[in-house]
Amino acid sequence: MQEKLIQIEQEPPRGDWRDPHVEFHKGAMCYSAAAKNLTYLGLPNPRTWQPTDSNWKLPPDWKKIILAGMKERLKKYRSFRLFMDICVRCGACADKCQFYLGSADPKNMPVARAELMRSIYRRYFTLTGRIFGSLAGGRELTEDVIKEWYSYYYQCTECRRCSVYCPYGIDTAEITMMGRELLTLIGCNINWVMEPVANCYRTGNHLGIQPHGFKDSIDFAANEASEITGLKIEAPINRKGAEVLFVMPSADYFATPHYYTLLGYLMLFHQIGLDYTVSAYASEGGNFGFFASHELMKRLNAKIYDEAKRLGVKWILGGECGHMWRVLHQYMDTMNGPADFLEVPVSPFTGTVFENARSTKMVHICEFTADLIHHGKLKLDPSRNDHWRVTYHDSCNPARGMGLLEEPRYILHQVSRRFHEMPENTIREQTFCCGSGAGLGTDENLEVRLRGGFPRANAVRYVKQKHGVNLLTCICAIDKATLPTLLEYWVPGVEVGGVHELVGNALVMTGEKERTTDLRGEPLASAALPASGEMEAVHA
Amino acid sequence: MSALYSLLAVLALVAAGLEGGRTGAGRDALTLIVPYAAFTIFLAGFCVRVLRWAWAPVPFHIPTTCGQQKSLPWIRQAKVDNPSSKWGVLARMAAEILLFRSLFRNNRARMAEKRLILGESKFLWLGALAFHWALLLILLRHLRLFIQPVPAWVNGLERLDGFLQIGAPQLYISDVILLAALAYLLYRRFRDPAVRYISLFTDYFALFLLLAIAVSGVLMRYFVRVDVLSVKQFALSLAAFRPVDLRALSPLFLAHLLLVCTLAAYLPFSKLMHMGGIFLSPTRNLANDSRRKRHINPWNYPVKKHTYAEWEEEFHDKLVAAGIPLEDEDAGKAHTD
Numbered sequence: 025m026q027e028k029l030i031q032i033e034q035e036p037p038r039g040d041w042r043d044p045h046v047e048f049h050k051g052a053m054c055y056s057a058a059a060k061n062l063t064y065l066g067l068p069n070p071r072t073w074q075p076t077d078s079n080w081k082l083p084p085d086w087k088k089i090i091l092a093g094m095k096e097r098l099k100k101y102r103s104f105r106l107f108m109d110i111c112v113r114c115g116a117c118a119d120k121c122q123f124y125l126g127s128a129d130p131k132n133m134p135v136a137r138a139e140l141m142r143s144i145y146r147r148y149f150t151l152t153g154r155i156f157g158s159l160a161g162g163r164e165l166t167e168d169v170i171k172e173w174y175s176y177y178y179q180c181t182e183c184r185r186c187s188v189y190c191p192y193g194i195d196t197a198e199i200t201m202m203g204r205e206l207l208t209l210i211g212c213n214i215n216w217v218m219e220p221v222a223n224c225y226r227t228g229n230h231l232g233i234q235p236h237g238f239k240d241s242i243d244f245a246a247n248e249a250s251e252i253t254g255l256k257i258e259a260p261i262n263r264k265g266a267e268v269l270f271v272m273p274s275a276d277y278f279a280t281p282h283y284y285t286l287l288g289y290l291m292l293f294h295q296i297g298l299d300y301t302v303s304a305y306a307s308e309g310g311n312f313g314f315f316a317s318h319e320l321m322k323r324l325n326a327k328i329y330d331e332a333k334r335l336g337v338k339w340i341l342g343g344e345c346g347h348m349w350r351v352l353h354q355y356m357d358t359m360n361g362p363a364d365f366l367e368v369p370v371s372p373f374t375g376t377v378f379e380n381a382r383s384t385k386m387v388h389i390c391e392f393t394a395d396l397i398h399h400g401k402l403k404l405d406p407s408r409n410d411h412w413r414v415t416y417h418d419s420c421n422p423a424r425g426m427g428l429l430e431e432p433r434y435i436l437h438q439v440s441r442r443f444h445e446m447p448e449n450t451i452r453e454q455t456f457c458c459g460s461g462a463g464l465g466t467d468e469n470l471e472v473r474l475r476g477g478f479p480r481a482n483a484v485r486y487v488k489q490k491h492g493v494n495l496l497t498c499i500c501a502i503d504k505a506t507l508p509t510l511l512e513y514w515v516p517g518v519e520v521g522g523v524h525e526l527v528g529n530a531l532v533m534t535g536e537k538e539r540t541t542d543l544r545g546e547p548l549a550s551a552a553l554p555a556s557g558e559m560e561a562v563h564a
Numbered sequence: 565m566s567a568l569y570s571l572l573a574v575l576a577l578v579a580a581g582l583e584g585g586r587t588g589a590g591r592d593a594l595t596l597i598v599p600y601a602a603f604t605i606f607l608a609g610f611c612v613r614v615l616r617w618a619w620a621p622v623p624f625h626i627p628t629t630c631g632q633q634k635s636l637p638w639i640r641q642a643k644v645d646n647p648s649s650k651w652g653v654l655a656r657m658a659a660e661i662l663l664f665r666s667l668f669r670n671n672r673a674r675m676a677e678k679r680l681i682l683g684e685s686k687f688l689w690l691g692a693l694a695f696h697w698a699l700l701l702i703l704l705r706h707l708r709l710f711i712q713p714v715p716a717w718v719n720g721l722e723r724l725d726g727f728l729q730i731g732a733p734q735l736y737i738s739d740v741i742l743l744a745a746l747a748y749l750l751y752r753r754f755r756d757p758a759v760r761y762i763s764l765f766t767d768y769f770a771l772f773l774l775l776a777i778a779v780s781g782v783l784m785r786y787f788v789r790v791d792v793l794s795v796k797q798f799a800l801s802l803a804a805f806r807p808v809d810l811r812a813l814s815p816l817f818l819a820h821l822l823l824v825c826t827l828a829a830y831l832p833f834s835k836l837m838h839m840g841g842i843f844l845s846p847t848r849n850l851a852n853d854s855r856r857k858r859h860i861n862p863w864n865y866p867v868k869k870h871t872y873a874e875w876e877e878e879f880h881d882k883l884v885a886a887g888i889p890l891e892d893e894d895a896g897k898a899h900t901d
């Protein structure tokens with residue numbers, strides 16, 4: 025497969041983009057959402073179908089629904105109306121999308137992806153389009169257009185990379201979001217989004233883990249952390265009156281390598297003595313609702329504030345996850361706030377008031393930990409991470425929807441001694457997506473993922489060859505779930521880990537037993553190498 | 565195909581301008597009706613478009629952050645690329661509008677030996693910036709035709725623009741830059757396969773139209789003499805809403821006028837509205853402070869939720885078996901603690 029895929033070339037695009045014909049083939053598409061998930065959520069048009077079917081069983085008045093849906097959204101979102109109107113098709117965004125770079129499919133250029141929608145907008149909602157039709161850049165809304173939307177709005181990870189380069193800030197992710205909302209209106213969803221949404225709505229997390237299963241996983245992790253350190257580490261669940269509610273993506277307690285990050289959190293909280301609880305009801309920080317519609321995003325997100333209120337905590341701390349933080353940072357307070365029942369977050373250990381979270385009352389774990397380290401509250405032994413040569417992948421959402429760039433880097437510099445950045449135009453706000461975000465990270469879609477992830481992998485390969493990097497750290501649950509596959513394919517020999525996994529390794533805990541392995545059970549380099557004098561923790 | 569059609573459309577306009585002045589009725593139309601009609605359409609259309617954007621609410625706070633956020637006091641914030649204050653936003657918008665900040669980031673991706681190489685690419689930025697500034701300068705220079713006496717700063721601009729002191733009439737650098745930039749933008753649209761792929765009629769039409777305006781203007785200034793005095797007289801009369809028809813206006817001038825009017829009237833219906841839209845772009849004109857201050861969505865509505873009570877009821881037995889505290893029990897326990 026590698027031979028076939030590796031022939032990634034930017035061939036000059038041929039044909040007319042206004043021809044909506046698309047072919048779906050296995051390996052490069054997402055399966056349709058199962059009827060039971062749509063039914064559970066009360067969403068329209070649940071049925072059995074697949075994108076490869078010629079008849080998609082759309083509701084009879086689908087065209088009316090779509091046009092009415094567009095009209096409504098043009099009224100409700102300035103972003104939508106504006107982005108429909110002002111693109112000059114300069115093409116600056118074209119080669120910024122990893123899906124275009126990896127597939128050479130011209131409709132994966134952000135501008136083309138948006139034109140798939142704009143052409144309909146122009147035809148039905150502008151004067152020139154209604155009069156001049158295709159000469160004014162319009163085209164008819166047909167079933168083929170719906171199929172095309174399904175294909176290309178599910179080949180966009182809503183990563184916003186295009187928006188960084190656009191002279192008007194046109195965010196194709198925003199258009200993809202509208203496209204997906206419209207498709208939701210006629211029941212054209214993908215299962216990899218809708219199953220997690222339905223699960224999360226019911227049980228509290230994407231994986232559908234019920235409370236007892238949740239408790240088992242958390243207890244298991246607490247036990248393992250206890251075994252590694254020889255301390256008695258506990259993780260309280262649904263405990264009322266705790267100071268802090270901690271919310272993490274569910275993958276952290278159910279998947280590897282996320283799990284090592286969870287061990288890291290638990291060890292950190294134990295060491296500093298944080299008065300916290302996790303919740304089995306709000307047991308998901310991530311929000312796949314975000315990948316289907318604003319309404320579903322709100323329905324899932326509401327649990328966090330509701331639970332914080334019920335438990336009577338003072339503020340909320342959030343774990344390592346990308347799109348979770350886009351929602352928490354840019355949507356939560358607006359949708360489900362005001363959180364006036366909470367207090368402005370203050371670190372109980374450093375006294376730092378998190379002014380930047382004054383209204384949402386929710387702090388990112390990297391902000392929290394960086395503050396601890398900066399105030400010398402943690403004893404760290406970075407040599408325990410000497411077996412890793414580390415680089416850092418900025419996850420799209422914390423980078424471009426928040427600007428959380430230096431906090432994780434600061435932590436990494438304190439907990440490891442071998443850190444190497446990838447090339448400048450592939451990190452920070454220019455970071456490349458893992459290619460599997462926004463609900464695309466399913467195995468049936470592997471070809472699209474490997475192609476979309478190629479630019480990221482290409483940069484990892486660069487630092488691997490140049491510096492011998494063998495660990496790609498990140499603060500995103502989807503990254504941790506999908507980058508291992510990507511790297512195994514393009515850059516074998518590079519593992520994926522979380523920032524707090526390395527914190528857990530380096531953290532010198534009071535009364536702990538001597539560590540001979542890291543959180544993964546791998547022998548520490550320092551155990552094999554002669555100990556060096558200057559391995560003492562460095563505090564800023 | 566769209567390129568050809570748009571070229572033909574512009575050529576037709578040129579022809580109409582050149583020939584239209586031959587008959588009295590055509591002259592009247594070109595000098596009296598068209599300018600006012602175009603101006604009215606421009607004003608009304610522009611306002612309607614901008615107001616439509618402005619009236620649409622911004623339900624969510626969605627700036628694209630292009631640098632370090634403001635978080636902990638000892639971490640250096642990117643105050644312009646990721647602003648957290650009004651001043652920061654102003655600086656960011658100024659950088660976007662005056663310097664095309666985002667376009668400056670542009671790079672070019674290409675594959676070489678199975679590797680993706682990201683190279684520098686500043687030509688688009690340079691071309692676009694040069695074009696827009698030159699256009700602005702030329703527009704301002706045109707004020708001398710509409711205002712009497714000519715304001716000192718307009719004279720100053722002209723001197724600046726002509727500082728090379730080449731030829732008579734003096735060569736304006738802005739003219740050269742405008743033509744060169746337009747030529748580059750057009751060349752790029754044809755040459756870059758990705759850009760050609762997405763280009764529509766309107767993209768070529770706008771370019772050809774601007775090019776035709778520029779060329780006719782340059783011809784009048786440097787090659788085919790026109791009677792500047794009568795042009796000014798005409799312009800002043802237009803501005804005073806007492807238009808006079810002057811026989812002395814040359815066909816070339818009429819063509820120039822018609823093209824400009826077309827541009828003005830076409831602008832509100834086209835992508836050229838980006839000049840107004842950029843000010844309203846929510847990914848650029850909002851401060852990244854959505855956790856510090858609550859952003860209000862005017863149409864926020866209640867949604868169906870799966871409440872804690874429903875959840876507890878559904879999983880009651882499992883919660884009890886797992887020893888997870890329930891709402892009621894827990895209330896009692898908290899009391900005794």
Ligand code: SF4
Nearest residue numbers: 111113114115117190
């Ligand atoms: S960079 Fe912006 S204006 Fe240019 S083509 Fe892309 S979306 Fe359109």
Ligand code: SF4
Nearest residue numbers: 121180181183184186
């Ligand atoms: S948001 Fe990301 S994936 Fe989507 S079009 Fe833009 S660059 Fe491509």
